[in-house]
Amino acid sequence: MTSRPVVAILTDFGVEDTFVGQMKGVILSQCPNAALIDLTHSVPAQDILAGAFHVGAAWHWLPEGTIHVCVVDPGVGSERRAIAVQAAGHTFLSPDNGLLSALMQRHRVDAAFDISGFVPESAYVSRTFHGRDLFAQVAGRLAAGARLDELGNVIDPDELIRIDLPEPEVSPNSILGEIIMIDHWGNAITNISSTVLGGPDENWAVECGDARTDHLSSSYADAAVGGIVAVVSSMDTVEIAVRDASAASRYDLQRGMPVTLTRLS
Amino acid sequence: MTSRPVVAILTDFGVEDTFVGQMKGVILSQCPNAALIDLTHSVPAQDILAGAFHVGAAWHWLPEGTIHVCVVDPGVGSERRAIAVQAAGHTFLSPDNGLLSALMQRHRVDAAFDISGFVPESAYVSRTFHGRDLFAQVAGRLAAGARLDELGNVIDPDELIRIDLPEPEVSPNSILGEIIMIDHWGNAITNISSTVLGGPDENWAVECGDARTDHLSSSYADAAVGGIVAVVSSMDTVEIAVRDASAASRYDLQRGMPVTLTRLS
Amino acid sequence: MTSRPVVAILTDFGVEDTFVGQMKGVILSQCPNAALIDLTHSVPAQDILAGAFHVGAAWHWLPEGTIHVCVVDPGVGSERRAIAVQAAGHTFLSPDNGLLSALMQRHRVDAAFDISGFVPESAYVSRTFHGRDLFAQVAGRLAAGARLDELGNVIDPDELIRIDLPEPEVSPNSILGEIIMIDHWGNAITNISSTVLGGPDENWAVECGDARTDHLSSSYADAAVGGIVAVVSSMDTVEIAVRDASAASRYDLQRGMPVTLTRLS
Numbered sequence: 001m002t003s004r005p006v007v008a009i010l011t012d013f014g015v016e017d018t019f020v021g022q023m024k025g026v027i028l029s030q031c032p033n034a035a036l037i038d039l040t041h042s043v044p045a046q047d048i049l050a051g052a053f054h055v056g057a058a059w060h061w062l063p064e065g066t067i068h069v070c071v072v073d074p075g076v077g078s079e080r081r082a083i084a085v086q087a088a089g090h091t092f093l094s095p096d097n098g099l100l101s102a103l104m105q106r107h108r109v110d111a112a113f114d115i116s117g118f119v120p121e122s123a124y125v126s127r128t129f130h131g132r133d134l135f136a137q138v139a140g141r142l143a144a145g146a147r148l149d150e151l152g153n154v155i156d157p158d159e160l161i162r163i164d165l166p167e168p169e170v171s172p173n174s175i176l177g178e179i180i181m182i183d184h185w186g187n188a189i190t191n192i193s194s195t196v197l198g199g200p201d202e203n204w205a206v207e208c209g210d211a212r213t214d215h216l217s218s219s220y221a222d223a224a225v226g227g228i229v230a231v232v233s234s235m236d237t238v239e240i241a242v243r244d245a246s247a248a249s250r251y252d253l254q255r256g257m258p259v260t261l262t263r264l265s
Numbered sequence: 266m267t268s269r270p271v272v273a274i275l276t277d278f279g280v281e282d283t284f285v286g287q288m289k290g291v292i293l294s295q296c297p298n299a300a301l302i303d304l305t306h307s308v309p310a311q312d313i314l315a316g317a318f319h320v321g322a323a324w325h326w327l328p329e330g331t332i333h334v335c336v337v338d339p340g341v342g343s344e345r346r347a348i349a350v351q352a353a354g355h356t357f358l359s360p361d362n363g364l365l366s367a368l369m370q371r372h373r374v375d376a377a378f379d380i381s382g383f384v385p386e387s388a389y390v391s392r393t394f395h396g397r398d399l400f401a402q403v404a405g406r407l408a409a410g411a412r413l414d415e416l417g418n419v420i421d422p423d424e425l426i427r428i429d430l431p432e433p434e435v436s437p438n439s440i441l442g443e444i445i446m447i448d449h450w451g452n453a454i455t456n457i458s459s460t461v462l463g464g465p466d467e468n469w470a471v472e473c474g475d476a477r478t479d480h481l482s483s484s485y486a487d488a489a490v491g492g493i494v495a496v497v498s499s500m501d502t503v504e505i506a507v508r509d510a511s512a513a514s515r516y517d518l519q520r521g522m523p524v525t526l527t528r529l530s
Numbered sequence: 531m532t533s534r535p536v537v538a539i540l541t542d543f544g545v546e547d548t549f550v551g552q553m554k555g556v557i558l559s560q561c562p563n564a565a566l567i568d569l570t571h572s573v574p575a576q577d578i579l580a581g582a583f584h585v586g587a588a589w590h591w592l593p594e595g596t597i598h599v600c601v602v603d604p605g606v607g608s609e610r611r612a613i614a615v616q617a618a619g620h621t622f623l624s625p626d627n628g629l630l631s632a633l634m635q636r637h638r639v640d641a642a643f644d645i646s647g648f649v650p651e652s653a654y655v656s657r658t659f660h661g662r663d664l665f666a667q668v669a670g671r672l673a674a675g676a677r678l679d680e681l682g683n684v685i686d687p688d689e690l691i692r693i694d695l696p697e698p699e700v701s702p703n704s705i706l707g708e709i710i711m712i713d714h715w716g717n718a719i720t721n722i723s724s725t726v727l728g729g730p731d732e733n734w735a736v737e738c739g740d741a742r743t744d745h746l747s748s749s750y751a752d753a754a755v756g757g758i759v760a761v762v763s764s765m766d767t768v769e770i771a772v773r774d775a776s777a778a779s780r781y782d783l784q785r786g787m788p789v790t791l792t793r794l795s
């Protein structure tokens with residue numbers, strides 16, 4: 001095991017343009033040995049809530065010490081702060097707009113820094129592309145060994161902006177949640193995490209619009225091809241799927257639709 | 266030349282979500298020095314045949330010793346096996362569902378292993394995302410120097426599931442094949458490999474639906490702009506193209522359509 | 531700082547197929563230690579002008595010494611030359627079709643080489659995929675330490691093919707330019723660079739079709755949500771945007787549309 005630094009990048013920049021490539025160039029200019037991982041660049045444009053969900057779901061699978069560059073930044077160029085957050089052994093760079101909310105909801109912030117005033121040595125900071133001109137520059141410096149207290153100012157974690165994430169309503173025999181994401185296969189990911197479901201012997205009926213199933217399964221393969229199946233997904237929340245097809249298309253499922261779980265007797 | 270391990274990843278996961286990034290995080294957690302290559306993540310969802318074709322076409326261009334993580338896995342969570350196959354100096358990790366069929370059709374399997382029972386040291390194995398929880402974990406261990414006989418059990422290569430790949434019917438003066446893929450430019454890739462075409466002096470008329478040309482060319486540039494051209498493509502099979510345009514759109518070509526070659530006198 | 535070689539790749543190959551992965555395999559076969567960066571693979575098919583713009587906008591952000599593999603190559607297999615160009619401390623590999631025009635318009639070519647005759651040691655050169663069979667092979671050799679004069683022949687930079695890039699017409703009180711690109715967010719990027727705008731105290735009204743604003747702003751955030759804003763973008767040219775929405779959709783903006791700037795008194 002070497003100490004090769006890992007930088008993970010998550011944006012709403014898409015891959016049609018060279019924006020992400022420019023960010024990577026800046027990072028490797030500072031730290032040629034960094035390993036770069038694209039988490040996704042398909043966060044819907046300026047959709048902080050969707051970005052927050054992706055950050056919260058993915059960070060855990062990166063190596064300890066990973067530097068996460070998270071940029072969904074409708075307020076770039078305004079007075080919004082740029083921040084660095086240390087939590088759970090990782091470092092997260094982000095605009096201070098709630099993009100780290102899902103992470104911070106579950107994990108204590110060990111230290112937070114305002115990096116808004118960082119000025120790279122050999123480049124200017126545009127007012128339209130902080131992903132490249134500020135966040136990638138700071139990530140490269142951190143990867144090369146700089147410390148955050150050299151690049152920014154300590155701030156109180158309680159000052160960080162957090163956005164409300166939809167939380168399920170949990171009653172003894174029912175849970176009311178919602179769809180928070182449709183994934184690549186058309187599976188509907190909900191905000192109902194496994195922790196509110198009770199033990200493995202419990203079972204639940206699941207209903208969302210016309211999508212209904214009378215039990216939770218443990219894998220997609222428990223359904224026949226074309227059949228509906230609800231599972232606790234790899235993101236550890238209830239997910240509604242159709243085996244070998246798109247549940248979203250079949251049942252016209254969309255983000256925000258309510259999902260009801262009813263405990264089976 | 267160093268011995269830096271290369272891990273190539275091919276899935277039907279798309280890039281809208283963070284699934285592939287999570288897999289890369291798992292691999293780099295085990296082996297920070299690994300070089301990661303995305304072959305493609307755009308295999309049509311759960312389309313094992315299309316995936317098999319891509320694996321067969323691409324693997325040869327990766328460095329010797331590459332670890333290939335191939336995941337098109339409609340049966341995840343079922344009793345289907347997870348396998349590791351050594352062939353042609355490369356290692357392939359895959360569900361045992363035929364995804365390696367094109368590779369195995371042309372190359373002898375030197376050794377095969379059942380890795381279904383592998384349990385990573387510090388994580389659980391979900392029943393919905395073996396790409397991350399099993400295949401990436403095994404890839405990372407192999408990249409870090411583990412041997413397959415430490416991670417799985419030897420099995421008989423003849424037991425591996427193979428799917429029928431469409432094969433051309435070859436007569437003395439004609440060949441009947443089919444379109445197996447439409448590529449990014451709208452070129453129609455067929456299953457008619459150069460080996461059944463005879464020597465370089467032979468020539469053939471090519472017909473598929475309304476797309477017809479009375480000879481094989483050696484490059485796209487042999488046609489005028491907008492003209493139809495049939496070539497032996499970079500995948501070493503006959504391909505129908507339109508210079509600087511999409512043959513698929515022009516002639517409504519689709520996967521599975523029959524393609525006839527007629528030997529010219 | 532190590533001397534890890536960086537290879538940046540820009541193509542019109544898309545990511546649905548394994549073409550780019552095959553190129554990366556070839557590069558790492560020659561130089562396992564190379565760092566690979568995707569600039570973009572979404573250049574519209576065979577659109578040399580769009581590719582030239584992307585090359586010109588992005589190269590500066592890569593580390594000094596980067597090897598750029600630029601492949602938008604409608605003439606592959608014809609007599610068009612394959613070239614290597616050294617400029618501004620970087621090396622660019624490309625078909626000789628104008629793809630480097632934006633770069634060469636602004637930067638002196640220090641040396642140019644004809645690499646058309648390069649033959650890799652252990653592979654053939656197809657007539658349909660020079661991205662893999664020639665450009666990636668040469669990039670790998672360069673990354674591994676070879677010199678261009680070993681791989682090709684010196685040519686006169688004045689012989690290189692250049693395409694006309696649309697240039698703005700600059701009058702004392704007005705500038706007539708055009709849209710050269712719509713980016714991922716629907717921002718309209720023009721060819722009017724900051725250098726023709728005068729000092730920071732100057733201001734301009736901007737008009738393109740139904741999109742009109744009476745001043746240049748310094749960031750998107752200067753507009754209200756949903757409001758039109760014109761800024762000097764991160765590419766250092768005037769850009770028309772709508773805050774938190776797509777200017778292209780709102781005003782039906784397309785590449786090639788004229789953009790008029792009028793100096794404010």
